[in-house]
Amino acid sequence: MPHDPGAQAEVLIQAMPYIRRYRGKTVVIKYGGAAMVDESMRAGVMQDLVLLHYVGIQPILVHGGGPEINEAMGKFGKVPQFIQGLRVTDAETMEIVEMVLTGKTNKALVSEIHRQGGQAVGLSGKDGNMLVARKVEGEVDLGFVGEIVKVNPHVINAQIAAEYIPVISSVAVGDNGESYNVNADHVAGAIAVALKAEKLILLTDVPGVLSNKDDPQSLISVLTIAEAKKMIQNKKVDKGMTPKLDACLTAVNGGVDRAHILDGRMPHAILIEVFTDCGIGTMIRG
Amino acid sequence: MPHDPGAQAEVLIQAMPYIRRYRGKTVVIKYGGAAMVDESMRAGVMQDLVLLHYVGIQPILVHGGGPEINEAMGKFGKVPQFIQGLRVTDAETMEIVEMVLTGKTNKALVSEIHRQGGQAVGLSGKDGNMLVARKVEGEVDLGFVGEIVKVNPHVINAQIAAEYIPVISSVAVGDNGESYNVNADHVAGAIAVALKAEKLILLTDVPGVLSNKDDPQSLISVLTIAEAKKMIQNKKVDKGMTPKLDACLTAVNGGVDRAHILDGRMPHAILIEVFTDCGIGTMIRG
Amino acid sequence: MPHDPGAQAEVLIQAMPYIRRYRGKTVVIKYGGAAMVDESMRAGVMQDLVLLHYVGIQPILVHGGGPEINEAMGKFGKVPQFIQGLRVTDAETMEIVEMVLTGKTNKALVSEIHRQGGQAVGLSGKDGNMLVARKVEGEVDLGFVGEIVKVNPHVINAQIAAEYIPVISSVAVGDNGESYNVNADHVAGAIAVALKAEKLILLTDVPGVLSNKDDPQSLISVLTIAEAKKMIQNKKVDKGMTPKLDACLTAVNGGVDRAHILDGRMPHAILIEVFTDCGIGTMIRG
């Protein structure tokens, strides 16, 4: 980190072409998992969002939960149960999921953004009927696990118009007002399409998509839509990565210019991706 | 309930002078306690809010929690503890309070408003730094119990401009981003002043202020500021009523035209208060 | 009429789905004949308009004259003359018609709306060149009897933008600035189309369209466009009803969702039609 003011200035200057390119555009960022629990990492990611906002780029933060949900369930004396990577969500579990995501994680992110000098409003998919879902039907009844059927972006645009960074928890609402647990990667992809975002960034706990899922050195830098589809079909990607690739495909097919899967544990991964020519993680493009 | 269309029309006509009087004005409504837990009562109150909104009156809903917090604490294996009517709120309790209020109660109210044909956005005092609080200092350390020091109304106005009914949970934020449990009656009073509301309505589980707290027939219909102050000083009101009277005094002293303490268990108490000449509950005025 | 506040509130609640359906929409109402002369009926109709306006529905009132014109002609020593139901309108008669409609009836309606708590502006078809007409040509020269050839809605929209209820007299203007007496039902139909109204309501002195014009019990509740055309062709409707059905057909063919012929003598017929599920009069739909 340079202490020489001239060198500092030079770094700012080098960011200019990237600022020019993305000013006035929207970037949807999905955040979750282990990278979100670490306080210092979280502060770093929120700094990145606030800086984007300062230079005229509109960030939208979508988050899931994960560790915090299991922790809360534990306190409630419930044992998390998963079938094919999906959380079995009975009514009581759904209540805990919603309370943790919307009442704890969401507001913690909102507060952190304020602490970093930004302004944010936290929303769940119930606010303004933003995320409408239906029950996922399958061989096994997973309970209140849903899939997005409609995004109403008006409530998001209202926050943007008032100069806030929207922070959105992955809880959706059904036709009768019931809550659904929806995959946060999918939510991010659907919102990116609904808001005609320029970029979708999924922050995860791995370096990106690997050609050999057991070899962390086998990072793939760029994937076309066709290549990504093929990898999913050929089951070349592990379970955690599948919904992320799905979300990227949804986004890019829906008109988003580029989708990225980045390692959220790398400090300021968002800034490095947006403001330098240093390619990190995996980029999916049309 | 009349089935005669002519009589129905006549009722609408009778509401006209009241609609005329309150169109374009803001009404802050505090909701909580037992009246909020009952599903059918809750549906009725939300209908009232939506109808106000339809006829051009801007409702703002502030809510606390109560029974649901105790229930959740029980599930977490914690025993609620109260000192002089205030909940002792250690860090873990605060987390539960926030999750329940913001992640459960708030969103249930938002969903109910949508089910009744309205549009709502749920907020906590952390969103847009809306409610800034400091720790209540006293002889006993109550933990994260706070009192409001500042209201930033911009985030509320953003929802109003986008034609939503704001629903606000009584969680505030401290200087370092920490959460505070604040009295929902006080929050409603402070917001009514900050938004220059025309009216503050506190829905409770009793008929209003009683001259003799043991005699439910001794309802006082109208109280001046001076009379209300005297009752508090003379400890003529019980503990639950004190913060309500405080909030009414804050509101009326801060420019709100009238404050009301109504029985939330009476069906459509808000409509009856706003749209008829039938005086119910207790009105506090300057 | 209920004196029980709870029942009154219940009636307001029952109106909610109808308010939701029509908020932000425009309703054109034609008013005239005997129902307009009776002061108490007139007050009731104006209350209905003001209430619509209060709940976010935009009423536009179009009126003719009738009895008042004959009365004024009598005072001027002129004998009204009709050929096939149309008033023979020489220059002096036209002057009387215009003075009565625009200078008397129109302003009396405007004043009544203010007395009922609304805000109105009275216009004739000459204002802002709103209604352009040409002479009706036929076997007999009827003088200044015209038919609408163009509606310029800008002047109506200006009043709406300023939150007034427009009240429009059925006088149109020719190419050389001369006045024309035009059928008020036709004016209402043409304005409903020009303003993309949701609904056209013609208030008349009979219960609606009758299948047997001599049997007041033979009211037809619903007519399709095809059925209405057939009735006109087969001369199943009497002379007064023909221009009303014509206007309804113009409206529905021009994109107005529904047109209604109601009995203006029934108290609050407009409210009953708009805010209840009680079908009154005759509805014409596509």
Place this chain on the structure above:
Amino acid sequence: MPHDPGAQAEVLIQAMPYIRRYRGKTVVIKYGGAAMVDESMRAGVMQDLVLLHYVGIQPILVHGGGPEINEAMGKFGKVPQFIQGLRVTDAETMEIVEMVLTGKTNKALVSEIHRQGGQAVGLSGKDGNMLVARKVEGEVDLGFVGEIVKVNPHVINAQIAAEYIPVISSVAVGDNGESYNVNADHVAGAIAVALKAEKLILLTDVPGVLSNKDDPQSLISVLTIAEAKKMIQNKKVDKGMTPKLDACLTAVNGGVDRAHILDGRMPHAILIEVFTDCGIGTMIRG
């Protein structure tokens, strides 16, 4: 009148300093009497208004009636009666006055403005509750003769915002919706003050204020407020001129820069007053 295009251009150029001075300003013009009855004079005055509007000056036309009222009363078989220059106005007379002013004269002026290439909307003092009056109390009961107690300019501003020339008849409304016959000069003066007009122009049938009311050569070009007051007190002006001087005093005392009494029979008197340095008529200034 020059046929030489160069000379025509030169005339336009000479008007420039006057256009610059009055652009964006409001000019209230009172019109009435004999000058209004003559068709060719009327066309000329309306041309002047339209030209003012074209060059960015906002004209507001206020008119009375006069000869046309008497004519209509005659047809109704009523004999006009005057006490001290004021028309005795019983209910029937008021009805005739209102019909003629609002239903005939007003719309004829609106039509003439359209014929001259402008856009106008005709209003009476009842529209938007614009002119509120109370009964003139005196020794003799004059009936519905009123004096202005309040001007609500919103309805005038709505027409201006929609780029119309407002044309206003001198009929006002009482507390109970009843009509009042008010002096049109007074109306013009009150409206000029309410709209913060730059100029008030009263068109009349004489050259201006005379120092010797029997000598048409004794025209006074400029009067200060003090001088005008003195003339009224000393009864140096005749009865027709008194309300005009009153209106001018009201206007100038109320902040209007200058008030003018001009001979409406002189072709294009308004243009000559506004666009040349040729002083005509009498100017009253502070």
Place this chain on the structure above:
Amino acid sequence: MPHDPGAQAEVLIQAMPYIRRYRGKTVVIKYGGAAMVDESMRAGVMQDLVLLHYVGIQPILVHGGGPEINEAMGKFGKVPQFIQGLRVTDAETMEIVEMVLTGKTNKALVSEIHRQGGQAVGLSGKDGNMLVARKVEGEVDLGFVGEIVKVNPHVINAQIAAEYIPVISSVAVGDNGESYNVNADHVAGAIAVALKAEKLILLTDVPGVLSNKDDPQSLISVLTIAEAKKMIQNKKVDKGMTPKLDACLTAVNGGVDRAHILDGRMPHAILIEVFTDCGIGTMIRG
């Protein structure tokens, strides 16, 4: 020039139909050559522009240089050199051209507009990247002589929105920020198309297009596009007129209603063309 106020008013009245026709429209005026050097002529042309602006017509002034450039080059000790009517423009010449056009002529016109009571902002094609050009390629290298490849009208519209008359010098910018000398007639034509102007007026030092270029009496009043093209192909027009006819064709083909070539030495030629029915110069139409 009439001193009779009535006759002056009459002239203003005669201009009304023309004002009505062009209000709210844009007129692009090219000015240059000898007519621009004469101070009195210049004052007259600027008066015309200001008067257009006063009556609601938006003028845009495009100018070249000519005599002043040669004079400046002489002072710099350089001899102007022309090949086929185009100035050979080496780097030093380009610098002189730009300084004279943008630093002297442009600001002199801006000042003159202010002196005539208007408000103006001077721009060159470099401001807001308004005029993008590329080098004219041909047999001989003419240096920095360019042709327009793109017009960015945003910077012009910004001045219009702020109620200024834009004054534009014919200097364009290349891809690397270098300056180009571009033909001012072409610039005017291209801007007229980009701004969807109603009219293009080219002021020159001859009466218009002549059918016999040696006979000043052989003025052609009207040319269709086809006729104008033919004249250029048949070399019936002299070298100075060719770019003017080109610009007119560009404009009319690009949607401009009419293009005019007028004698800028005739006093108030613009006013005569716009505000009278006196046809002067040559009009090109589709």
Place this chain on the structure above:
Amino acid sequence: MPHDPGAQAEVLIQAMPYIRRYRGKTVVIKYGGAAMVDESMRAGVMQDLVLLHYVGIQPILVHGGGPEINEAMGKFGKVPQFIQGLRVTDAETMEIVEMVLTGKTNKALVSEIHRQGGQAVGLSGKDGNMLVARKVEGEVDLGFVGEIVKVNPHVINAQIAAEYIPVISSVAVGDNGESYNVNADHVAGAIAVALKAEKLILLTDVPGVLSNKDDPQSLISVLTIAEAKKMIQNKKVDKGMTPKLDACLTAVNGGVDRAHILDGRMPHAILIEVFTDCGIGTMIRG
């Protein structure tokens, strides 16, 4: 200069508090002298301006000329003459000054801003009558040397509203439209006051204000108003620095928070001053 992306991101993060502080504020920058002639330095300064603009800070650039004027005068065969540091400016010299400043220097700066990815509009004090001056009167007649008597900021605000960086040459206009050569430091100070700027930055060719004008090591970092006044009175500053200190005093006395005299030859001096805590040059504060 770091090539490590993480270090680059860290630098961006360190700029955040400064961006937050100055977002939405205006900074007036005076540029001139030797630092402006060097192409590479100029590119660097323009980058700084564009980066400020990107992050929501509004820069306004004011420039003089200097070397380029002398060079042009030489080419015109004129010898620059100075009396007490002020250029003797006869009419011909004024013409050269204006052509160079407005037609050459100004547009070169505008082009450079575009090349660096910004959008700019160049103005002189004549545009929109922005800078009104009068002749400096003194013992010797200096010709067209003026001092600012009025700033009309509307034309600057129009460019800001259209998202341009205004670039302003130090040429002012007199009452009769004549040009005046005015000191660019003074212009910058006057504009900073008129636009209620947050900061004034004067870029010069020395490190700042020296306590001993012969010792470049004696830089003064901070000067209060009182200290700066004293230095001028005691003639402790040399002639080139006097107008700069004057301009700083004008600005700070007029409400500008801070004024800075920086060395324009230091790369990115503006960024270092605005975005780091590294104090460079001399700061004048109230």
